[in-house]
Amino acid sequence: MSDLVQIENLVKYFDIGPDQRVHAVDDISLTIGEREIVGLVGESGSGKSTLGKAVVGLHDKTSGTVKYRGELLPQKYTPHDFQTHATRMQMIFQDPYSSLNPRMTVGEIIGEGLKLHSGLDTAKVREQVGDWLERVGLEADHMSRYPHEFSGGQRQRIGIARALILEPEFVVCDEPISALDVSVQAQVVNLLDELKQTMGLTLLFIAHDLSMVRYVSDRMAVMYLGSLVEIGPADEVFFRPKHPYTQILVGSNPEADPKRERSRPSTAIQGEIPSPVNVPPGCRFANRCPEVMPTCHSETPTLITLKDVTAGKSPRQVACHLFNSDTLN
Amino acid sequence: MADPVLSVKNLAVEFDTYGGTVQAVRGVDFDVERGKTLAIVGESGCGKSVTVQSIMGLTPMPPGRITSGSAMMGDIDIIGRKTINGEDIRGSQIGMIFQDPMTSLNPTMNIGSQIAETLIVHRGYSSKQAFARAIELLDMSKIPEAAKRAKQYPFEFSGGMLQRAMIAMAIACEPPILIADEPTTALDVTIQAQILDLLMELQRNNGMSIILITHDLGVVARMAEHVLVMYAGQIVEHGPVDEIFYRSGHPYTMGLRAAMPTNDPNAEQRLTPIDGSPPDLFHPPVGCGYFARCPHAMRICAEQPPQAHQLSAAHAAKCWLHHEANTQQVAQINLRDHAGEEPS
Numbered sequence: 001m002s003d004l005v006q007i008e009n010l011v012k013y014f015d016i017g018p019d020q021r022v023h024a025v026d027d028i029s030l031t032i033g034e035r036e037i038v039g040l041v042g043e044s045g046s047g048k049s050t051l052g053k054a055v056v057g058l059h060d061k062t063s064g065t066v067k068y069r070g071e072l073l074p075q076k077y078t079p080h081d082f083q084t085h086a087t088r089m090q091m092i093f094q095d096p097y098s099s100l101n102p103r104m105t106v107g108e109i110i111g112e113g114l115k116l117h118s119g120l121d122t123a124k125v126r127e128q129v130g131d132w133l134e135r136v137g138l139e140a141d142h143m144s145r146y147p148h149e150f151s152g153g154q155r156q157r158i159g160i161a162r163a164l165i166l167e168p169e170f171v172v173c174d175e176p177i178s179a180l181d182v183s184v185q186a187q188v189v190n191l192l193d194e195l196k197q198t199m200g201l202t203l204l205f206i207a208h209d210l211s212m213v214r215y216v217s218d219r220m221a222v223m224y225l226g227s228l229v230e231i232g233p234a235d236e237v238f239f240r241p242k243h244p245y246t247q248i249l250v251g252s253n254p255e256a257d258p259k260r261e262r263s264r265p266s267t268a269i270q271g272e273i274p275s276p277v278n279v280p281p282g283c284r285f286a287n288r289c290p291e292v293m294p295t296c297h298s299e300t301p302t303l304i305t306l307k308d309v310t311a312g313k314s315p316r317q318v319a320c321h322l323f324n325s326d327t328l329n
Numbered sequence: 330m331a332d333p334v335l336s337v338k339n340l341a342v343e344f345d346t347y348g349g350t351v352q353a354v355r356g357v358d359f360d361v362e363r364g365k366t367l368a369i370v371g372e373s374g375c376g377k378s379v380t381v382q383s384i385m386g387l388t389p390m391p392p393g394r395i396t397s398g399s400a401m402m403g404d405i406d407i408i409g410r411k412t413i414n415g416e417d418i419r420g421s422q423i424g425m426i427f428q429d430p431m432t433s434l435n436p437t438m439n440i441g442s443q444i445a446e447t448l449i450v451h452r453g454y455s456s457k458q459a460f461a462r463a464i465e466l467l468d469m470s471k472i473p474e475a476a477k478r479a480k481q482y483p484f485e486f487s488g489g490m491l492q493r494a495m496i497a498m499a500i501a502c503e504p505p506i507l508i509a510d511e512p513t514t515a516l517d518v519t520i521q522a523q524i525l526d527l528l529m530e531l532q533r534n535n536g537m538s539i540i541l542i543t544h545d546l547g548v549v550a551r552m553a554e555h556v557l558v559m560y561a562g563q564i565v566e567h568g569p570v571d572e573i574f575y576r577s578g579h580p581y582t583m584g585l586r587a588a589m590p591t592n593d594p595n596a597e598q599r600l601t602p603i604d605g606s607p608p609d610l611f612h613p614p615v616g617c618g619y620f621a622r623c624p625h626a627m628r629i630c631a632e633q634p635p636q637a638h639q640l641s642a643a644h645a646a647k648c649w650l651h652h653e654a655n656t657q658q659v660a661q662i663n664l665r666d667h668a669g670e671e672p673s
Binding site for chain 2: 009045151152153155182183187188235239251258261266272273290
């Protein structure tokens with residue numbers, strides 16, 4: 001698998017006042033292979049969406065680089081850059097209610113990108129919009145309707161059609177299923193999976209539902225307060241989490257299985273995610289960590305790759321002082 | 330069921346809208362056992378919130394209308410009543426917490442005074458006594474530095490802390506029933522775990538019954554003793570939590586289970602979505618509400634509403650598959666479609 005997207009030391013701060021800045025994304029490096037689905041999980045405020053938006057250029061980068069097939073993407077996108085990159089990279093947004101313009105018909109919403117980028121005439125655009133509506137499970141004659149005429153699941157499909165009509169290679173899905181009912185979540189996840197097979201999509205799948213992320217992703221990355229704490233094959237991270245934070249996150253995820261739930265001890269973590277404005281030195285999880293050591297408060301742990309005896313798998317990386325490069329995975 | 334704390338019979342609620350009359354709740358029966366947790370699950374729009382809101386008298390009328398039914402607490406029907414023996418039902422008899430604590434609290438009052446208000450109104454405390462008790466309640470709800478926090482305003486609290494404050498307010502008068510309407514839907518899983526633990530601890534300590542409304546089957550598995558599955562304004566299946574999960578009796582319950590990923594490393598099954606969408610409740614179907622989406626639908630399902638079939642002492646499902654004429658077929662369906670496996 002060759003690398004499609006290489007994120008290196010990406011930083012995104014938001015200035016919110018004199019000498020005050022939100023450390024939304026702080027020094028993140030992550031490589032996404034071609035046709036790979038990387039799941040990104042973490043609590044709200046951990047910087048998942050900011051990372052996704054910075055990768056596709058919807059946020060300027062404070063520092064660090066994003067490379068696409070080895071080509072350096074701009075630090076700050078100009079309208080021209082969006083024009084160039086929109087056909088390769090797209091985004092599906094979380095809220096199917098606020099991300100569709102209520103004054104545009106569905107046909108205009110889905111077709112706008114194609115009209116701008118392909119130079120096709122109106123009839124051809126309409127034809128393709130109709131095709132895509134059918135591909136995502138709607139009907140071609142829905143294109144003359146307005147977003148308010150659709151349910152949440154249908155709107156999410158419209159958002160998917162809008163993102164995919166340009167046939168991008170890489171799509172950032174920002175919580176595409178969080179707002180949907182269980183029965184509809186499965187429809188959308190299966191649709192994405194099917195399109196991945198047929199179009200060879202690469203996805204960065206942002207979500208907070210861990211069971212769903214494990215189901216969808218090849219690899220899972222865990223974020224806490226702007227930094228990556230663990231990354232590895234989805235099943236390994238989910239079933240054998242290493243970082244104390246990942247352990248708590250996985251342990252808090254209730255399973256639809258009453259007998260297991262009753263026997264599961266409470267893993268409720270104390271406290272809440274601290275403010276990303278004044279980030280303390282050392283490990284960001286130190287003040288909530290059940291296994292905290294003195295070094296955690298002074299030295300910032302970096303992602304280290306665990307030793308793995310089974311070759312051929314993608315490696316597991318953990319940012320925690322409990323582990324070093326000799327630790328066996 | 331012996332001595333339920335609340336017994337709801339044949340509740341039906343309608344809403345008048347410009348598009349016509351929506352039959353949001355269409356004949357719902359259930360009992361709430363003392364000191365136990367009853368979960369109501371179902372998709373958005375299935376009527377789970379309307380059910381509890383009309384019991385509480387929170388349904389706006391008009392446009393809402395309770396067309397039939399009763400909700401007995403002891404010998405008294407609380408539908409349409411505000412008080413029992415001079416005590417307010419809301420607050421004193423039934424406490425309630427909502428999905429969105431941000432909009433459920435008054436932004437212009439400090440947290441402690443909002444909790445104290447409940448005690449002043451329902452229990453006749455002096456404002457000083459009430460504020461002191463509010464601090465104790467915040468402390469019981471695991472809010473650190475409760476005395477300081479009580480003087481703060483909602484905007485100074487995080488989502489998880491606000492939900493704790495809501496819980497403190499709801500239990501202030503020690504109501505025998507607490508209704509929790511999607512209490513953790515807006516919260517992160519780690520905070521959700523804290524809130525669920527808190528609710529279970531409070532239930533152990535003061536023996537209240539909880540009616541938990543949720544669409545998250547994981548939360549149901551952790552919290553509930555008894556489960557109601559609602560679809561299109563009706564209860565399609567109800568029973569003890571284990572029977573609902575491991576021996577589901579209604580195709581909709583099975584469908585919900587199959588649409589969720591299981592956390593089993595060896596299971597690589599594809600998710601099975603429930604195709605289509607719930608029926609239009611302006612004109613509810615004559616037969617079974619799930620007919621149009623049901624993989625096992627038969628002709629009779631479209632024509633006649635199914636009766637509840639008792640599957641065990643406390644477990645029943647409204648589905649024609651359980652009619653005597655069909656019992657063999659049901660055994661096969663269960664083998665083939667059952668997403669839930671009971672761990673040995």
